[in-house]
Amino acid sequence: MGNKQSTNPRALAVTLLERVTDQGSYLNVALDQLLKQASLAPRDAGLLTNIVYGTMQHQLTLDYWLTPFIKKPKKMEHWVRLLLQTALYQLEYLDRVPARAIFFETTEIAKKRGNRGVAGLVTAILRQIQRVGVADLTQVQPLAKQLSLTASVPEWLVTKLLQQLGETKTRHLLTAINEPPRASIRVNQRLTTVPQLADNLKQQGIDVEASQLTPDALVASNGFLAGTPAFAAGQYTIQDESSMLVAPSLQLQPATQVLDACAAPGGKTTHIATYLSAAAGGQVVALDLHPHKVKLIRQNAKRLGVSDVVQAQALDARQVATVFADGQFDRVLVDAPCSGLGLLRRKPEIRYARQPADILNLAKVQLTLLNSVASKVKPGGILTYSTCTIVDEENKDVVAQFLAQHPEFTTITVKTKQPLKVPTAPYLRLYPDDYGTDGFFICCLQRKMG
Template identity: 40%
Template sequence: MMENVRALAFETLEAIFQDKAYSNLKLNEVLKANELSRADKNLLTELVYGTIKRKITLEYYLKPFVQTRIKGWMRHLLWMSIYQYQYLDKVPDHAIINEAVEIAKVRGGLHNSKVVNGILRNMMRSNLQNPADIKDDKQRISIMYSMPKWIVKHWVTHYGVDTTERIAQSMLERPGQTVRVNLTRKTVAQAIQQLQDEGYTVVQDSDIEYCLHASGKPVAESRAFKDGIVSIQDKSSMFVAQILAPAEGDDILDACSAPGGKACQTAELLDGTGHVDATDIHEHKIDLIEHNVRKLRLKNVTAFQHDATKPYEKMYDKILVDAPCSGLGVLCHKPEIKYMQTPETINNLVELQLEIMNNIKDSVKPGGVIVYSTCTIEQMENENVIYTFLKQNKDFEFEPFLHPRTKEEVKTLQILPQDFDSDGFFITKIRRKENK
């Protein structure tokens, strides 16, 4: 089955690189369509994510061995082969070459298979250049950790060289599985027991009591997940509803809600009281929110299509704006994002984020709060947006909250991936001043 897995991995990479498919969605589609053993599923996932995550590094290794122009598909195949050679210990060199040659023969004929064979054999006979030897820090970080140079420059400006290197390194690591216990259905202890009974190793989180770290096999396959006892959610994402702090009877809006994880978490924290309106601009995503609401058996959530830049009809006690963003904090899960974003796309997102905030502000009651969050660590989309908003809207002010670990009062929380071994996230809370 091994050769079939490599061919599948190559086809999946082609869909992601050529057709701009999302890696997580495409990989799930391929896994569902093919009956693979656990080992083959793991290898397929490793090849796809590993090749995407390390694309810039792989091209750095490949470049000295390519003398003429090669087709895009061949480059992708060579990246996947070099990934196995450099990063997977258990794959013999001859197997890497043989499989690559077979895939090339099917895709491009005998001549192209000979080109692939020659490049790989030449590379394996040579000493590969070491990116750690690059003298310029920004260039070295970019090549070593496969991070576009413009992003590295931004981060070095905001965070310094050492922190930027730690961020870039953490983005290459395989994320663990965290789940949120649905407290309206089970206690934390009961959820832990159910997952353990299903064969998972479970550790309770030290910062969020209903956050569990589960390992052993994919949680999505568990009965606990399918029955709505637990939901798959990153720990950083869970902090958002924690900081929103739903209180009994609150009327809450989650303005950019799909797929609805934070809306459902908010409803769970309301424990059957109050109400959550969950909206999204995309009609097809409302079905996804409603599916999750039904699965979790939540009665206090209404999902409907709405553009968050357009006025809402009612007033809310609390509003969550988990704004559309560059996603540069979640590269562990969606590594292709780093190659798709540009400084221009960031600027466009900042305009959209401010447009949403300037619309939403009219829908929160005096004395009510807005939590603004993103899954990026790009300062332009985070601190810059909220300070610009406050400068333009004098009837709003920061509402300080406790840092989840240090317990000191903060106005903004920028979570870097290495802080909690979780996604990069930004969270802040502002209050609409009472009418005088």
């Protein structure tokens, strides 16, 4: 890649989309790496981010619109198709970018990466799209296909959401996942207060406002939140508002003994830790399968000043029977591995990577995890099950199967720090359109006495 191309946000966007679609890289990780290497002007970095996320978010729609204009699809190289998608995204979704700039830049990239023939083809396709216009999605039938193409979500998932949530809720949810995600931070109230931190960040030009979901959070509309002195000093951590509801649901006291069975990277572990006191004997044992992730939990605990109550260790949560005694913990958290379908706004590539079979396989893993930790909960203690997904198979269906096998447990109301507009019994389900957060599920199961 020549030096000139390496700072062209539109050319970089195609390179990045190739990494994600061909090599399976995570979009946010690949983008961070590229931004560090490319040293772009802020405006160009913004355009790159917008094009990459927008094209990925709307990929099914863009592809549907493009297909009629591509005469020999099998002969077209993948990067050329991606280049056309980025151009079409800019033409259809970005108001401020003039069409002539998009045409010129796209043709230049085609010429540099390919040859004059490729450039001619790309120009011809874009001109034809401009003349004819793109297909009207409102005419597509049946409804599941129409919503799939409008929101760029696979049809199998739209069908499932329609079955589980009905048409109105599904439409709202699909609109919400294509809106830009806001960043949220959890204020470390051991080291600062919410108003103090808000003032501090505003002085650095970062606009924050209070969360509607939890008093522990601030929501930011701009700024590099991992780059401030307050972040380095442990005054806050970056965490979605929805996942900040997990720690309060455990109803913690300073002396509580907690097992966090699937803990990395430690957002919920360190939140739990803020409720505990080493002097009172409180502790959270944080497990993860991978040693490098355990290191990450320890680093987060250290930065946030809660190392004294966090004991992180590498262990497969399915093996807890061999290490811990029955009834050893007052509280157990299973924040289970899941399909991540609640994160579609933040990680748009997830929608294309998941298949129906994944959901069934994950549900089995989730149930196995719950079964393996159940005996470690003291009588009267609480087992909280949480996921960042929005489908019943991984959420309420897993809970139902667990309760059928464990009559010694019963569901209790999910305690929150402030009243919410969604039900909190027999579980709490948050969809992305409820509060503009990730989708999330929390269920609290109490072990009966005796």
